[in-house]
Amino acid sequence: xxxxxxxxxxxxxxxxxxxxxxxxxxxxxxxxxxxxxxxxxxxxxxxxxxxxxxxxxxxxxxxxxxxxxxxxxxxxxxxxxxxxxxxxxxxxxxxxxxxxxxxxxxxxxxxxxxxxxxxxxxxxxxxxxxxxxxxxxxxxxxxxxxxxxxxxxxxxxxxxxxxxxxxxxxxxxxxxxxxxxxxxxxxxxxxxxxxxxxxxxxxxxxxxxxxxxxxxxxxxxxxxxxxxxxxxxxxxxxxxxxxxxxxxxxxxxxxxxxxxxxxxxxxxxxxxxxxxxxxxxxxxxxxxxxxxxxxxxxxxxxxxxxxxxxxxxxxxxxxxxxxxxxxxxxxxxxxxxxxxxxxxxxxxxxxxxxxxxxxxxxxxxxxxxxxxxxxxxxxxxxxxxxxxxxxxxxxxxxxxxxxxxxxxxxxxxxxxxxxxxxxxxxxxxx
Numbered sequence: 001x002x003x004x005x006x007x008x009x010x011x012x013x014x015x016x017x018x019x020x021x022x023x024x025x026x027x028x029x030x031x032x033x034x035x036x037x038x039x040x041x042x043x044x045x046x047x048x049x050x051x052x053x054x055x056x057x058x059x060x061x062x063x064x065x066x067x068x069x070x071x072x073x074x075x076x077x078x079x080x081x082x083x084x085x086x087x088x089x090x091x092x093x094x095x096x097x098x099x100x101x102x103x104x105x106x107x108x109x110x111x112x113x114x115x116x117x118x119x120x121x122x123x124x125x126x127x128x129x130x131x132x133x134x135x136x137x138x139x140x141x142x143x144x145x146x147x148x149x150x151x152x153x154x155x156x157x158x159x160x161x162x163x164x165x166x167x168x169x170x171x172x173x174x175x176x177x178x179x180x181x182x183x184x185x186x187x188x189x190x191x192x193x194x195x196x197x198x199x200x201x202x203x204x205x206x207x208x209x210x211x212x213x214x215x216x217x218x219x220x221x222x223x224x225x226x227x228x229x230x231x232x233x234x235x236x237x238x239x240x241x242x243x244x245x246x247x248x249x250x251x252x253x254x255x256x257x258x259x260x261x262x263x264x265x266x267x268x269x270x271x272x273x274x275x276x277x278x279x280x281x282x283x284x285x286x287x288x289x290x291x292x293x294x295x296x297x298x299x300x301x302x303x304x305x306x307x308x309x310x311x312x313x314x315x316x317x318x319x320x321x322x323x324x325x326x327x328x329x330x331x332x333x334x335x336x337x338x339x340x341x342x343x344x345x346x347x348x349x350x351x352x353x354x355x356x357x358x359x360x361x362x363x364x365x366x367x368x369x370x371x372x373x374x375x376x377x378x379x380x381x382x383x384x385x386x387x388x389x390x391x392x393x394x395x396x397x398x399x400x401x402x403x404x405x406x407x408x409x410x411x412x413x414x415x416x417x418x419x420x421x422x423x424x425x426x427x428x429x430x
Contacts (some may be wrong), residue, residue, distance in 0.1 A: 165231075
């Protein structure tokens with residue numbers, strides 16, 4: 001027998017060893033799947049129960065669905081709107097503790113501020129498996145919607161890029177159906193018009209007892225990744241689409257027509273609401289910042305961190321590195337349309353968690369909301385300067401003012417223990 005030839009017995013033993021190794025590997029995979037599934041189920045149940053444990057806050061505003069993504073809010077009083085952004089609930093076995101902290105932060109800020117309306121500018125969910133341990137983005141939505149329903153506060157949201165990843169189980173359409181199902185009465189989200197791109201294009205009209213719209217809050221879907229960057233590896237983000245800009249324009253024109261018709265029918269109201277009869281002020285909410293955020297910040301920095309003719313710093317700093325502002329990579333006409341119509345005086349976005357600046361650019365306030373994120377940015381759960389909310393106050397005449405509030409203030413009393421963090425310095429040296 002040749003030395004290179006192996007006996008049938010040796011070949012048989014080798015096959016047995018290979019099969020044993022494969023069997024062990026498969027057994028380990030099975031054990032891993034079973035263990036992580038059990039941990040996930042326990043964690044989901046724990047955070048679901050936690051979401052239901054917070055005391056109710058409540059809200060007594062009167063809302064009415066006008067159809068096709070339009071809601072009417074009837075009020076003669078000052079209104080408080082709370083912008084939250086980038087909640088990033090993973091809802092998987094890897095993110096249980098950080099999800100718990102996010103729920104605690106949201107509940108603490110809402111309980112203290114007692115807003116009339118909460119607007120979340122994207123990324124409620126974070127189904128990125130190597131950080132959350134799941135592809136299931138609907139579980140995150142369920143946990144958050146359950147929390148908001150328990151708090152009893154009306155809320156809506158605009159989609160972010162992480163709410164529906166290319167690899168996550170549920171699409172934008174399916175998540176939209178979940179939020180608009182009616183199972184959560186305090187969620188006043190609707191997908192919006194079928195002939196407009198995206199799933200959260202909505203208008204919320206604040207109407208007083210004279211029938212005058214004093215201000216409109218408008219949400220837009222800023223979409224997700226674009227140009228083949230399906231997984232967001234190259235940070236190629238989309239822009240507001242052309243038909244959304246056209247829808248926005250028609251919506252603003254409809255606001256003006258409504259007030260003009262009311263004033264036309266009553267000389268007394270025409271005199272009382274001279275300005276509102278001509279132009280209805282509005283605010284925009286979406287996730288990914290406009291390119292004008294970058295244009296404005298670059299102009300401010302290039303001028304030595306000083307105001308220019310076009311740019312006035314309201315407050316805050318840019319804490320992101322690299323591009324600083326991770327806006328859409330293409331051009332859109334939204335900002336130009338804003339200037340043309342003269343209605344929108346304020347824009348609120350999220351997305352860049354470490355940016356918290358607000359600038360007035362060519363007469364329009366462009367503002368980043370404080371983020372909540374404990375999960376998406378590596379190590380961000382240990383940091384605190386960027387975490388909080390944006391408080392927006394709307395007067396009975398439609399006038400708006402806003403400010404940012406950090407979560408680690410004494411006024412935000414947590415129902416559960418609040419974590420210790422480093423209050424890091426944000427922004428480049430000036």
